[in-house]
Amino acid sequence: MLRTAASHAARSLLAVALLATAASGVGVAHARGLSWGTSEATVAVTDLPRQGRQTYQLILDGGPFPYGKDGSVFGNRERLLPRERRGYYREYTVETPGARDRGARRIVCGGKRPTTPDACWYTSDHYASFKRIVQ
Template identity: 70%
Template sequence: MLRAATAVTGQALRTGCAVLLSAVYVLSAAPAGARGVPPVAEGVEGYATTIALQELPPQGRTTYALILQGGPFPYDKDGTVFGNRERLLPTSKRGYYREYTVKTPRSRDRGARRIICGGLQPQQPDACYYTSDHYSSFRKITP
């Protein structure tokens, strides 16, 4: 009798694990908006999430000013090409987007905050986007 109960419990456990793994797979394959992740930048799949320049953290406003004046930037990666691999920003040719670090107080590394700007002239971007969660979501910066 104990052996039969153990077999049923083991089967229930395997079934439960399979259901859980299936749910994790489905959620990870879903678009960002469907996963409960904050909406992405304006112009992408109908979302219109923005942030006013004045709403950026002070370090973000400093980074934005440095972008418009062409630097100098505190991090070597600042101004490098952003590949948009997450495909959360409007699709453009490689080299269109550039990333810049927004310093995070008390962080030992570059932290998770970035400004991504798109345009052919880095000092005169067509649009800039802020992410506070290392590319999981973006908000278009409005002046």
């Protein structure tokens, strides 16, 4: 009986939290305790490293991109970005000065049209964390 009462109380608290966050504009997934890692953190376009600003502009311009993998589907296997159908996200390399390969920095954008993405995220640590790019 005690377990049932505790479960009911927990559900009631969740319902109150969902209503409060819906009213405040916070995402339901966040209210449920589901995390998208640091994807809720933001970075202004102007605060991206120079190479990040250049890559972001190339995305909006439709290229040309310096790496063959730029524009390829990003699978979101880490599940740090909002869940979307496969093919929604595309990844682009942000050059890292001194790196012998593509480095760890990327911009990942989601949407139907690559040159007008719904949203883009920057990662400096090869998908371990993300910051949503804002104007």
